[in-house]
Amino acid sequence: MADRRARAGVIVAGVAGLVLTGVAIVFAHLSGVSWREWVDTYAITNIVFGVGFVLPASVIGWYRPGHLVGTLFMISGLGHLVTAAGGMLLTYWLQHGWPLPLERTLVTFYFAGWQLGIGFLANIALLVFPDGRLPSRRWLPVLWLTIVAGLYETVSSVLSDGTFFDHPGVTSILTVGIVQPNLADAVFDLLFIPLNIAWVAALVVRYLRGDERTKRQLLWLILALIAMILLNTQRWITGNGPILLLLSFVMIPLAVGVAIVRHQLFDIRLVLSRTLLYGLTLTVIVALYAGLVATFSMLVPPTVERGAQAGAAIVVSIAFTPVLLLMRRLTDRAFYGGRSDPARTAQQIGQTLHHEDDLGGVLDRTRTALRIPWIELSTADGALLAQAGTSQEGPTVEVPLRYRGDHVGTVRVELRRGERSLHTADRDTLGLIGTPLAVALHALQLTEQVRQARVATVEAAGAERVRLQRELHDGLGPSLTSVAFRADAASNLLRSDVEAAGRLIGEVRADLRTVINDVRTIVYGLRPIELDQLGLDGALREHVAAVPRQAEREIAVEVEVPHPMPALSPAVELAAYRIAKEALTNVLRHSSARNCCISLRIDDHLHIDVSDDGSKPTRWRPGVGLRSIAERAEELGGTATAGPAANGWRVTARIPIHGNKA
Known part of the structure; x- marks a missing residue:
């Protein structure tokens, strides 16, 4: 039920985002806004940001209902779309003289909307990415400072006396004429520096402590951050740059959406490693070329500057392959360890x-x-x-x-x-x-x-x-x-x-x-003394000779052994004698046989075979005697089996003799 309500909320929010986008586009057309005005008023930026947040937020909310990152992204996206739609509505209303209170109300939403996006809730989303929770309770101060800084920017913007693109009187309806103190602005500007470091540090900590799934999810975000930073290098250095390059920021919510819902879509390590490989290689080559040109320009007269540039290009072309190989080795070691x-x-x-x-x-x-x-x-x-x-x-x-x-x-x-x-x-x-x-x-x-x-x-x-x-x-x-x-x-x-x-x-x-x-x-x-006096063959025959006196019925026992009998270790002789004797005892006690044969055969093993022509039992289970036979064979690394045969009952044992020589 909770998942259904969450998905219903996603549908409602998605429809709201679609409506706001449509309102912005329709009223921009009705107002005759040019492309340059779209760019200069940040309308196109807010629309792209809004859609860029709402789409992954909708996917996250649908497949991971209740996920905090999806909720924060959805509010952020709707905030940017409110600013875009509000700006185009204000442009249209100012052209047609709509009531001032209505315009000022819309200005309030215009100022507050975009502040909820990349300046506030999106940063909290990055702090709790990818599982919707902080890395640990130690990060609570960072969370509260982020909330305080975001609320300060949002509240101060709707309480200030700022106007909508210098239109007189078109201020927030909540304005109290507040003028932000320079000291407060400076403090919060400085506060964002450690906060940015803390947000990045949280991602680093998660990566170092996370399992394989967490690391793969974070790599998607890292790839988006690298691409965004590279595209906006000038803005980070000079504080200004092409407005449209800010659109690259939407790669972050898109990457987060993929990481949460479909982080296994591609081998992100391969994508990121190749991005870094060619990005770093290009950066090093450009920096090398610029440094060589600047150095040559200082060393040679202006008349040969073109030759200096050509020489720098030749040096760079020669250095390209070594630099590429070095960057490949570094990136492969970073992403694939020691396989290089x-x-x-x-x-x-x-x-x-x-x-x-x-x-x-x-x-x-x-x-x-x-x-x-x-x-x-x-x-x-x-x-x-x-x-x-x-x-x-x-x-x-x-x-x-x-x-x-x-x-x-x-x-x-x-x-x-x-x-x-x-x-x-x-x-x-x-x-x-x-x-x-x-x-x-x-x-x-x-x-x-x-x-x-x-x-x-x-x-x-x-x-x-x-x-x-x-x-x-x-x-x-x-x-x-x-x-x-x-x-x-x-x-x-x-x-x-x-x-x-x-x-x-x-x-x-x-x-x-x-x-x-x-x-x-x-x-x-x-150890039977007859083994020492007569050997295995003689001991078996002596024991068999006494069988008629011990048996309650007439039974013929035959002994078959190879001649001459090779020398065997005392342990093998004793085991063979005990096995044959125990098997013969079982025949005398439990079988109705009239004939029994004890056969010895030697190759790499000593093979002991005791068979009789007794009737086959319908049911049987190993007793003490058969277990003793098996244990004696296994003690010397051999095996033993017992059970019904074609013409009666049979006990076989096999004992290795190479590791048990005399």
Whole structure:
């Protein structure tokens, strides 16, 4: 509802502006005003200013209802149009003798209207551009001083006894014959100097602290200000100049309107950089030519001044290309950062990468150096590592990072507004930066792998300690305690009851045998002794030979291993033995198979395959045994799988042997 009312107000104000413009044009025609009078009375200036403010204000108010800049511009534009229409009406009424009170009322609006424009509200609009708010509360004094200065100029103009272009008696109806003190005029004239500096400083502060969107919006205004200043250079220097050049002021509200509503329309950096490039180049060349001519005129006689001018022109023509290249380098560095010198930029960023591990900080310096909106670094599998800047949802380009031919990551950058592809210099810079980044990513991957290996080692060692603690505490502890108690009892009975002491010693002997068996079991659990005595092939065959005695049903187990069996590291042998043994145990416990085959195959890996011809389960889930198989393979960098096969059930494991040699 609020947006509807705001848009309705925009329509009403726009219609009012259209009517005022029409009134000014119609009554100028009826009054027979010449073009020179249009210019000298500032009528054409006020009309252009009014339309130049009302049009962007209408666009801002329609697409950004309630935006303060749009409201201020609308009032400013209507003020200038009131002055233009009032001036032409007064011209017509003075020719036809309309009543003096009506004329004086119109003079009041004539004097007050234009004061609301470029001298008052437009400056406040620039102070709160582009978001409609002050940069911070610290700028409130500047706002209040701007308001005081604007109100002083407006009120003093309608209370003074000034006339409409020296027509006797045609003064403001509110005039009290006030004469502005020279001191007050001087104070407020001096006040506008720091105020102008403060308005510009506010824009500079916003640019330095703003995000990419804010900077792009401000660049539109900066472009308009530069163009206006260049066109009115004479007026700023001498205090006077061609009136029509003041029309260039409308570029400011137009640029503000584009910045607020359509700041992404063009690559404003490209437009502004090229404007500065050729503007500065032309200024330097003209200044150089004028300086050379003046210098030659003082050094040579008047008869050869024409030759001096020709010599100055030759010098300027020779200097044009170096000056242009210098200006291009300066403007490119100001707007596009270090892309004009990719090697130097990459070297600086690469040095910071070597001195710190903060990838986000490196990306932020890269983004700042190249003046790009947003940059992201991810691993080869797409995991985000770091990013910098704020995305404007524009097109992006990916630059792959490679280390020794392997894809280790990707740098993704968002293009500047208006660009359709990554500039060659930007790509060269990112390519140079990509080398240290790829090395850093590879180092991060190695670090992560080492960390995971350490974690796995610590967890495995901890689990083994827990198992040993449990077996010693639950097995050997009670047995040894029993042996100690029986030995004490036997010692006490040696003199009184030899027979009872003998029985106790026999029990101690039996308990010690049990303890010895428990110790042997624990030792074999750490590493089966048959592996050291028989090797992997012999240990598997010995274990398989005992299967008929352990199985509740008849089952044939076959072992297939390569001959001769190559030397394997103790860790690989132990893992293979445990995996095959656990897989065979699962067959004995959970399968209805009559035949089972344990097969070993070696290339760059040790392949373990345990298959049976049992019936396939309809539903199953991995248990402790299968998880143990997978963990043993993964500890050495391998993999393991289990599940139904074509003719039954199958467990496979693959363990690398190059990194695990004996």
